[in-house]
């Protein structure tokens with residue numbers, strides 16, 4: 001694995017975007033359903049993120065549903081010119097909060113209009129098509145219908161850039177025959193390393209890799225090696241997990257999710273952590289040993 005000092009930005013969607021962004025999923029209520037318990041804090045988290053230099057926010061209209069996008073609009077509209085809001089399509093929510101696939105072209109079109117309306121935009125910067133696969137891991141299968149539908153929405157001027165989520169290398173190649181793909185959002189972190197090879201391939205093509213669950217998602221990463229390293233360098237385990245990702249490859253853009261100002265500040269400070277070769281080797285060994293999820 002190449003070692004380098006992480007650069008501050010990566011060219012994404014035609015702009016130099018800071019590598020530490022923010023994922024808005026945690027702003028909805030429990031189970032990513034319904035309103036947050038503290039709406040004022042949710043608004044404050046979004047405003048402080050952008051005031052601190054975050055220029056990349058990841059969201060979806062199925063968070064809440066609608067609520068996360070409405071919070072983003074309330075907190076940040078009119079948006080700064082340099083803010084890239086990335087949204088995703090591919091599901092709707094049942095009345096009980098169930099995640100229901102919505103992958104037909106008419107579903108994707110409706111999803112684009114839902115995002116435009118709730119974010120208060122005329123055009124979406126980047127839209128990820130979230131393929132269902134095996135829920136949190138990709139599974140092979142044709143995605144031509146979905147990417148063609150997005151390419152049509154792009155031609156109509158409703159979408160600027162297209163990305164993919166929860167996909168295999170073969171699906172990325174299939175999609176690239178239909179449209180330009182600017183980012184891949186798959187499950188990846190210190191202990192979940194299935195995409196190691198894919199990340200290098202995407203880096204060579206200048207395509208952003210945006211790991212979801214960078215901190216482990218609903219079950220944050222636990223590792224005694226991580227805790228020991230963190231203690232030694234005077235950081236928190238979650239900061240070290242983020243810093244490891246920043247050192248992993250220059251095309252990795254981070255969207256850690258949090259509902260609290262304390263964690264937001266900690267996560268943004270992770271961009272300042274410089275990890276030595278020895279520390280990186282120790283951390284690499286966690287995932288290489290199959291350290292679990």
Ligand SMILES: NC(=O)c1ccc[n+]([C@@H]2O[C@H](COP(=O)([O-])OP(=O)(O)OC[C@H]3O[C@@H](n4cnc5c(N)ncnc54)[C@H](OP(=O)(O)O)[C@@H]3O)[C@@H](O)[C@H]2O)c1
Pocket residue numbers: 022023024025026058059088130165166185186211212213214215216217218220236238239255256257258259260262263264266267
């Ligand atoms: N494409 C997809 O299928 C997909 C799937 C899942 C997520 N996503 C996107 O990826 C983003 C990130 O994923 P995620 O939010 O699910 O998972 P994550 O970033 O890996 O972890 C979030 C969890 O870690 C906690 N946390 C955050 N910062 C922390 C810190 N400094 N110290 C201790 N705990 C901390 C959060 O709780 P607190 O709120 O208490 O901080 C929350 O429970 C989401 O916001 C969403 O935009 C995409």
